[in-house]
Amino acid sequence: MRQLRPGDAQNAVAAKLADRFEVTLAKSLASLLLAVCAACVFGLSIPAALHALKLDPKIAAGPVTLAFTDIFTLLFYFGMAAWLL
Numbered sequence: 001m002r003q004l005r006p007g008d009a010q011n012a013v014a015a016k017l018a019d020r021f022e023v024t025l026a027k028s029l030a031s032l033l034l035a036v037c038a039a040c041v042f043g044l045s046i047p048a049a050l051h052a053l054k055l056d057p058k059i060a061a062g063p064v065t066l067a068f069t070d071i072f073t074l075l076f077y078f079g080m081a082a083w084l085l
Helices: 006-052 063-084
Strands: none
Touching: 006 063
């Protein structure tokens, strides 16, 4: 039977964290990519829809688009976390 050395536990923890790091990095990059794509879609479609309805598109340039983008960013992030974990 092999005797444990002082660095064995530390190496085991580091190896376990390295596995989690790759999953975390993939999840973060994927949700970030989806969030940026959603921001582009909302940033273009909401003002265009308001313009088509003959409303002032300036009102959607800030708060409405930002609110939709934030909501979908959270949904993408937590959805990706639930799917990967």
